[in-house]
Amino acid sequence: MNLGTRKLLDHSFTALGFGSIIIMGLALLVVLFPIATKGVGAFVFKGTIEHRKLLLSEFHRGDPKEIVKEETETNRYRQKVFDMLAAFDQELDQMDYEQQSKYRSSYDQVKTSLRTLLGPLPGDSEPALTRFQYGQTRWDKAEEKLHGLLYEQKWDYSNPDVIAKPYDVSRAAGFAGTSLVKLFPYVEENLDKMMMPEWTFYWGFFTESSLDAHFFGGIWPEIQGTIFLAIGAMLFAFPLGVIAAIYFTEYARDGFLTSMLRSANSTLAGVPSIVFGLFGLAFFINTLHVSESKSVLAGSLTLAIMILPTIIRAAEEAILAVPKTYKEASLGLGSTKWNTIVTVILPAALPGILTGGVISLGRAAGETAPIIFTAAVSVGAAIGLGDVLTSPTPALSWNIYNLASEHEAAAEIRHVQYGMVLALVTVVLLLNLSAVILRARISKKLKG
Amino acid sequence: MRKFGAVLTLMAILAMIVAGNAGAATKGIVIDGSTTVGPIAKSFAAYFTKKYKVPVTVSESGSGNGAKSLINKSCDIADMSRSMKPQELAAAKSKGVNPVQSVVALDGIAIVVHPSNPVRSLSEAQIADIYSGRITNWRQAGGPNFPIVVIQRESNSGTQETFKDLVLKKAKVVRTAETQASNGAVKNRVSQTPGAIGFLGLGYVDSSVKKVAVNGVFPSVVTVKNRTYPLSRPLFMYTNGRPSGMVAKFVDLPKTPEGQRIIKELGFVPKY
16 A cells, blocks of 8 residues: 555544544534533523512522512502403403303403413412412513413314414404403513512522422432432442452353353343333332332342443453453462452452443433332432332432323423433433542552 | 541431431332322322321322232322223232222313314214224314324223223224323324324313314313213222221322312312
């Protein structure tokens, strides 16, 4: 090959390498950017007076005096709305039946929209569900709801032979000629004075329990559950995995049984996680009865089995990578085999073993399928350390799925879902980071 | 010294977690089962935990799983949107479990389509034809010339079984039907697919999908309560034996005024 071709090949390979790194970076950006921006929206947002009222009465946080002051201020503007409603109620009473029924249903819709914006209207009985006790706590949502108050989305069904298209109808036009007409421009103009939005950093999102099935409040039980499950899985899997790896590399004789065991281990690594989940349910809960119901213990054991193959393989590779001379030197000095393994081989292999542990830890924290049947619940309080043996727990991965698909009002609480995604990514990153730091310190110690 | 400090910090963190949850040490109520009953169970749980300080956990894994959990004694209450089948009762008996049923609320299985679909009403026979594949285009059901996307629930779902019993009778669901794993997922899919048809518990219906009248009757609190809506059904909570203590209090919530208000606000129909 002449020099020119060689250079050309060299350059094109460099370009290819750069290209793939850039594409990878872009892909990562495309994934991480929305996670970060939308996730941050869960706890940094323009909170309305309703948010502050909620914090005060449900979590006893905030300055009561300040909030009462704000409340009186907003009520001044809200009162006009309520007056208009009362005036229209009277007007409605004086109409004849036909006219009444013309307005009745759209008037009910207006009231419902107002309730979602401002909370219960005067004369309503106190709602039993927390989600109906307050108006919109977030300004972005409030603006959305305002649109729903001003315009009604209708579908053009005039031609039954085609799929209809939506169009907006101004609600004000529907009440033309009545006193209610004035309500719509008034609300549109004064909504900010009725809601008093201000930028809020809601740190409680990470430290508080959820209220009313994740409508309000935070995600602490989920975060804690994830940490418990991941660490629990490591507690079982790490020692077992390292011991198994030592057996494979140092004690097992190459033979039919060993190669069978090895290939079994590799197969186990390729089993889909839902199979582990079902196995965990059938074995740990229904057969061994490690706990009466789903529990953190059962979930950790299931996750441990799932990550065991990875840990064994990583530890095996790490032990095999220790230079043979170390072992020979140790044995040559008269040390026993066990002593050599514990004092020479394991310390030298530890950074590599920990890498396997780090990867598995992240996987254990992020997996959903193994914990569906063994540990995770959609709603529950944060459990104490003493309850891990018996109680199930909410966990980030499962609750993200739950909020994305199963929740009855999934579209209303997307921000919580995004917040959970960000929290999960952060938890995994932090767990990994601490393991990486630990690893760095250990290898530094070994060198020093 | 540094190690000592690290150990101390770790202990402090653990102590904080334990102390922060000291109140939760009492044995909680574990609930598993139907996604249709899920919203009620979750809201009851929130109310119950606040009032009695008893932790309640709720999983929504489907009626079939709820029944299995109860039979394996791994939950205290099984939410179900259908009654237990003879096989399940037999399995329960063989494991020494005695399932006792209490009605939580009434529900109508709402047939929903995309809001852009002009079809207002379908007969039971038409719905059966759509789900068994004899009708494949909305034109055949009085709608536009548009292919129908049939959406059903998984076999574990109580809503699916009730729907099959009430509408399909013996007929089989068409093979091309799409399966979704929860009420929420069906709603999501229908709200995004112009030709779609699906069925939901009444409490899940909102403005993102359009209810269709069945035999000319729209599902609503009134029509479900007086049973004129043909796809009405009760929702259940099953316990092992007659419930006692806190579990009994929980199961009896639908009989209290507070419980009834919760059920109503969620869009379901109180029975009592």
